[in-house]
Amino acid sequence: MTAPRAALFIDAENISPAHADSILRLARGTGQLVSAQAYGDATRQPAWRQVPGLTFVHVEGSRPCATDIRLIVDAMHQAAEGRWDRLCLASSDQDYIPLLTALRAMGRTVTLLGEAKAPPALRAASDVFLELGAEEPPAAAPSRLDLKVRALIAEHSANGRGMPLTSLGCQMSQKHGVAAKSLVEGTWRSYAKARPALFEVDPPGEDARIRFRPSGFAGPARLTSVA
Known part of the structure; x- marks a missing residue:
């Protein structure tokens, strides 16, 4: 049917x-x-x-x-x-x-x-x-690292497509000194997958991209400094 x-x-x-x-x-x-x-x-x-x-x-x-x-x-x-x-x-x-x-x-x-x-x-x-919101527990506020990742994606995203996952790794290392191997999850893909309310990532592939979910960063309490 x-x-x-x-x-x-x-x-x-x-x-x-x-x-x-x-x-x-x-x-x-x-x-x-x-x-x-x-x-x-x-x-x-x-x-x-x-x-x-x-x-x-x-x-x-x-x-x-x-x-x-x-x-x-x-x-x-x-x-x-x-x-x-x-x-x-x-x-x-x-x-x-x-x-x-x-x-x-x-x-x-x-x-x-x-x-x-x-x-x-x-x-x-x-x-x-x-x-809406009747059965939704309040989500934890994004961490400072989450906000840095979001800022990079926003800077390099075109038409809401996000940025290449490989580029994110390079940019985070160059701009913030954060390498994937230092993450608890071990990779940026796993990092994003562990935060489904904040990020979404394409299936594995050369052109895989990562995007942030605006809803995960909405609200005055979440708009804090990323410095």
Whole structure:
């Protein structure tokens, strides 16, 4: 039996990027994820723009409710074209109640991914409500070494592709005097694999790259000096 096609729409102005990994995981659990889009003003949402697997749709932020309007228009247009069977909406904004109601009337299944602040009326407008953060234990703050690795990846990454794993080893040794052999894990690949909330790495190969997960570094308490 073919899995239902699912689309993910994220109101980046309303949901913290700290939930990015959970949102993608939950959305993938609803069916075959055919598209994943985050909406917001790119100048105010640098963390969301760097999340792997998401297409960021820039919405100029000076107009009231600009993000809501663009997301609603795109969702209705795609639903009318029959691009997907299920909608996953990540937001806690009750302005989306008419959208959810309309999509359900069209026969689409709606899953709402919202925070604890999501109002009851919005929850009731969906088929399924999943509360973000309800079962997520607080992650440990990144270490100073984690922050140095993140800074290097950010410096050498192009279009969110990350940097070559081999280059990371060279740069960490040259700039910070940290060699892979000095790590408890023994290699930078193992180092990244031991921190899945902070980094992701390609399968072994000549062109393998490493990327950082913005959600793992989100929050004022995590933005500390890397000196």
